[in-house]
Each structure stands twice: as structure tokens, then as C-alpha cells.
Amino acid sequence: MFLGDPVPSVMGSEDIGRAIRRMAHEIVERNEGADDLILVGIHTRGVPLARRLAQVIGEIEATTVPVGTLDIGLYRDDISQRPTTALAQTRIPVDISGRAVVLVDDVLFTGRTIRAALDALIDMGRPRVVQLAALVDRGHRQLPIRADFVGKNLPTSATERVWVHLTEIDGADGVAIEEGP
Amino acid sequence: MNDFLTVEGLPRAELTSLLDLSDEFVEVLARPIPKVPALRGRTVAMLFFEPSTRTRMSFERAAKALSADTMSFSPGTSSLSKGESLKDTALTIKAMGADALVVRHASTGAPWRIAEWTGLPVLNGGDGAHQHPTQALLDALTIRQHFGNLEGLQVAIVGDIRHSRVARSNIAAFSTLGATVTLVAPKTLLPVDLAGWPVHTAAAIDEVLDSDVIYLLRIQKERGGASVLPSLPEYVSRFGLTWDRFARMSSDSVVMHPGPMNRGVEIAPEVADHPRSLVEPQVANGVAVRMAVLFRLLGGEADDV
């Protein structure tokens, strides 16, 4: 969508690859391995990110890390303002109780999506710990939420838009900022 | 979506999208805490003017699983029996703060009128012999879960089609989704005019034992005080799904029933309890489907219009 557009590119394909590798190592280090780990990607682009992270962690630790998908559509705090889009699948393949759950999303912004995701997780079980991995942290938190693992810190103004594109969904990798209206 | 009154005329894509959404609620209902906060703070009122415990309970369960509050109205002990008009009853319930209404009424079109009068989202829980759209959704979902797809399936609907809103809704939904529907009933229980209906007909259940799905309707000997059948044993002899007939069905086929069942009449007891009877999944799917519709009606665009 933005390829070829004159929108400043903040991260290219290689930058994203490097960030993911680093985050994967940080996750393993923080959790002292990957034994009770599960990565849960938040729809839409958190899902391929979670799968990529799981792939790398799997290589580091020579194991298979389970990946779940989560649509927070049933937990939004703004349902009456936004039209309901089609719900994507929420599928957590293992019991999360007692596990370390790493929520994965592409952009951390106000924190409301993560709040909704935490509500969903808590309805599904009792994790030992919940951590958050975000490819981009663009600031402007409206809730006391912070990421444990960040690909890139990207200070932005509130009116700017941050684009994250991933090959699995958009055909190419990249992160860009666009001026607001 | 402003109301959910009928499946007739609903395009295939929209039906499919509702079934897909229902799948997500099947997942929610399978969780340790089968509840989501999506409709927190909303109130769903059940207006059941016809006695029905099962359907009402299913709708209440669905509303509560979405964290909505519920109010329930049924006549008899109510002001309606004091001569209050249906319109006034509906407006009163709206004034009490209902955000959506689930309506079941013996009169054709009552949910449509209530939607006009109140301007609230209305979900048709069954009107006269006309439509019962959530039943069609849950039946379609159940078939889809079992077979993967309704396209090309042979579905036989057996029983009192003429007076059945379940049949009318199912005929619309199943045929839209690509199934071939055959109606099996004595002439007195078939609609008076089938011209243009997307159905075949058969005169006896023996003719449809090769179906993928046999869908049985509850049979009553009397309806509105008039006898519609010579006798129940006569009905069973031509239309009842006996154990013997069931044994002649394909081992991949299934049997369905909207409930409540007349064991020994339209369905033999052993058939009702057989693993290939999908009656229990139907009931479970009913809650998921009703959650999906309530979510569509109330979860979003509520401030518009």
C-alpha cells in the first residue's frame, strides 16, 4: 500500500528481521528458557509476528513454542462507537494456566487493545505471568501499560499514523510514519 | 444490522458471515469462563407472548454470556391480559430501558410491528407459522459443523410443514446455502401452494432415507382445535422415523429435531438417543447463534441511525 509512496520508511525488511531476532533472545533470557512459554498474537498483524518470534525462539532453544491467536473484538471498551468488524479466530492451543504468556502486537499505542487482551486472557485461565512484545512502541499511553520487549521505540505525534506491513499479510515488510490529516 | 426478523431473502454471504461469527461464540462457550464483556451495560428484553421455556432460556443464556442484562415478559400475569395493547406493552418495556427486544408471538408479523413502534433492534424469536430465523441459523451451523458445508447436501424435512415457522426458515436458509431440500408430509400438512419454492416433495419418509440429513418436526394431532391427521399411528406408519427406517439410512447421515420431541411419534426413542442424532449439538449451537445475532444487533453502530 505504501510501497512507492513518498512516506518515510522507518524500518525496512532487514531492520524488522533484526528486531525480531533480538526480541526473541530477550524473551528467552527473561523467562530463563522456553519451557512454559506461549506466544499469543493479537489480530491482525500480531499473529504473523508471534509466529516469527516462535520460529526464532524455537531455533534458539531447539523446541516448539505454541502460538495462539486472539481477537479482542469481544472485549473492546469502545464497542458502541466503532462498527463491529468480522471477528477473527481466537484459538489458544494449550491451557494458559501456569504458563508465561507473551502477548504480541505490531504497534503499542494507547494501551487499550492490550487491556482488552488481558481481560480475554484472564477469562481463559490463570497465567503465571503475562508479558508484552510489541514491534513498535509509539508512545501516547492512555492506560498504565508498558511493553516488556520492544522492536523499536518510535516517538510520534498523536495525529501521525504508523504503518506496519508484514509479508504474510501485506506482501512486504516495512514500518512507516505518515503525517496526519 | 438493525433487526433480525427473517432469513428469507438473506444473501448467502451474510448467512455465512453469521455462521462464522457463531463459530467464535462456540469457542467462547467452550472456555472455562464462557463469558465476554461485549454487551456489558446493555439490556435485552425477552417478550415471549407464546409459552416457551427452552427458547427463552437459550436467549437469556446468550445475552448473559455477552454480559448483557436481561428482562423477561410473559403474558398471563401481565398487564396485557388487562387489555393493554401490544404496542403499549412494547413501548413500556422500551421506556424501562431495554436496548433490544427478543419477540415471540403467535401473530404473523408481530416482531415487524414492534420494531416499527419502538425503533429498537428486534430479534424474531418466532412469529406465527412464519419465521424462526435463529432456529435456522443454529440448524445450519450444526449441519456445517458435521459436514463442513451445506453445498450439495440432501436434506429432508418431515412433518407438519404447513404450520411450521421452523420449516419455513430452514427451507430458506438451507437452500440459500446450497442444500437440496425435500419436504415430506401428507397433503394436509404441506403449504397450500408450493409454486416457486426451492423444494422437492415426497409422499412418505421411505422415499428420503438416502438423505444426508433427516430433519423431523414435532407432530401434533390437533392444531387449533381441529384434527389435522386421522390418527397418530397412521402418521407414524408413513412418516415416522422408526428404528427400522433409521437402520436403512446411510451411516454418514444424521437426524435432527428442533425439540421438544414426541418420542415414539415422529422419532423412535432409540433414534433420538443415537450418536447420529444431533439434537444436543443443536441446542448448544442455539446459544452461540443467539450470541452472534445479539452481538451483531447491539455490538456497534448503536449510536448511529
Add this chain to the structure above:
Amino acid sequence: MMSEFVLKGGQVVGPGGVADADVHVRDGRIVEIGVGLASDRVIDCNGALVGPGFVDVHVHFREPGQEWKEDIETGSRAAAAGGFTAVVAMANTDPAIDAGHLARYVSERGADVGLVDVMPAGAITLARGGTHLAHLDELWAAGVRLFSDDGDSVHDAGVLRLAMDYLSDLGGIVAQHAEDRTLTLGAHMHEGAVSARLGMRGMPALAEEAIIMRDLALVELTGVRYHVQHVSTAGTVHLVEEAKRRGLPVTAEVTPHHLAFDHREIERMDPAYKMYPPLRTESDVMAVREALGSGVIDVVGTDHAPHAAAEKDVPFDDAPRGVIGLETAAAVVNEMVPLGPVEFFERMSVAGARLLGLDRHGRWLEPGVPANLVVFAPEVSWTPHHFASRSENSPFKGRRMKGRVLATIHDGAVTYEAS
């Protein structure tokens, strides 16, 4: 109170055709028809048709007993607004008009109001119960000429035969609301493709036709004058046609709504379209239109049936049957049936007056004739939003219509003028 005026610049309709002429009315009669007539008061007709005031053989004025729906005064206003100068008010009031004093009440009240001649119909059976004959002699003496249990059929052949024998002596008309209740029990619309889709119990055409078939055999036996009310099916048209061919003393009426709508209107389940007989199939509608055109159906009878808004504002199954029709009748007939001006007035006025033996209505215009007239503009379009009738249960409300009553004159007085 008599007045004098000239209806100027209209087209006067007579049995021979139409002629541009003015009509001078004074002291309740037509005094002159010609060109260039003058008077202190002039009503411009602007080329509209001027003809005998319409006569409706079938209305419900609901008085005595149900005045919240309509009464003789509001009904008369509605009739005048529709171009009518005489109407027959059905007997299914509360109490039913089954005795002389009740019939006199209605006609005298109508005369007091003074807008339209209100002729009461008399019930055939006591309290319209279908078992015992009403006080037929008393009713006849009170001026009743048309007898009907309308709202219901007289089911019992024995009772009906008795009534027919009795009335054939007097020369009265037996008008039958043909409905076999054993075939219409619990039904709210026509039995056919639409009722099958909606899951509604329907009334087969047979429920109307079977009664008429039997009745015609009784007519042959008794020789009574027989009038078929609200013809709605092709089958009924056929029966009427055949009976006339055999020389039986049979007449028939059709309502405007049966000329305009078929059962597909009921897909919306709107009680505004619920009446008896129900709206039928497209081919039934074509058959009745053709029959009115050819004269097999003699007259238009509106079956004006007022119901209060709250009564109709319910689900279809629960709503009472009936729609109003006086104020829109002429427009509907004008639009739905290709009739020349002479035939139009025949169906709307002359034939009805002849049927009822009214010598002051339905007369072709000539000097000396009582001034019961209507000025009707077939080309003028209008939209009915409000009604003179107390009730507004009209399926034509808010619909654009073609053909407007500009003025109605009753006994030489202007009872209605379009604004």
C-alpha cells in the same frame, strides 16, 4: 335551506354522451342546462365532468353503538367528500338494525345531518344471529329496501329460503355477504401463494363462491331480487354472469380496493390491507375490473368500514377487517377501470339508484330533476392525507391518486367543495 348557483364550464354527462354546458340549480332542482348561464354564485368546474351524485350501496356508519369508529354525521361528511348523495348504511351496528324504530333512527339522523340520504339496510335475521327472521315488515314500512346480515352470511339455507320467500313478496333485495365461516375459520387472508409463504391460514375463493352457488339456486326457487356484495373472485364473476344470462334477478357490486390491490400487498403484513373479502390474486383483480367495465358487475360499493387507529395498529392476525373507502372511491375507479364518462356514472350512480328504487338520485341531468350532483375531474391528481371520516384506515392514505371530486350537491345545496 335552499340556494341558487350555477355550475359553470363543466362537461355535463348524459346518456347520450358529454356536452360542454352550465347547470343552473335553484330550490333543490336543476332549472336550466345551457351555455353562458349566470347567477350570483358561480362554481367553476374547469372542464370537469358534471353528473348525477354517486350512490353507494354498501357503507358502515357504525351508529348506533360504535361511534368511536364513525357516526352518521362523520360518515355523511365522508360520503359528501367522496361525491356521494345517497348511501345504504349496513345493519351490523349495535344493536343491529332488525326492527323498524332502529331503521327510522338511522334515516332520521341522516336527514338531520342533511348532507347525504342515508338509507338503512335491514338485517335479515334477528340480531344478525342467523336463526330467526328480523322484523322484515316493520323494516319495509320504515323504508328499508335492501336486507343484509353483512358482516356475516346467512348460513342456514332454511332460514335464507324463508327470508327470500318473504321478501320476494314485498320486492325487497336480499344482499348476501358471502363467507362460509367453516372454510374461513382462523384465516386472515386469501389462501394462495402468499399465505403459503407467510404461514398464515388463508380463505379459499371457494368460501365466497360456494355460498353464492347455493344462494343462486335459492334465487331460482324463490324469485327474490338478489345482490352479491363485494365480489372478489373470478369464480364469483363467472357465477354472476351465468345467473344473469339465465335471467335471474341478480345484481353485483365490487369495492374500489378489490380493483386496486392483490394479495401481494400482504407480504408486508400491514393490517391496512386486511378486509373481507381478502385481497385476491392478480387474475381475480383483472376479472373484477373487466366485469365492472362490461357491466357484469353493476355498481361500485365501497364497503366503507371505519376502524379506530388503535384497533388497526396491531399485528395482522389480530386486526379487525375493513378499510374506509368513500373519499377515494371515484379516483380508484377512474384509475383502475377504463370507463367512458357515461359508464362511469352508470356504475357509480345511476345503476345503484335504479337498484334501490331511488327516484331522486342517479338521474341523468335535465331541468326539473332533483339537484343531487357531483363535479368530478378525472384528470386532477391529489394525495389523500386526511379524511373527513372519523377513522383513517385507508390503504390509499398518502398515495397519489388521479381523479378528484371538486364539488358535491345534495338536494340543491353544496355539501362539499374541494379546497
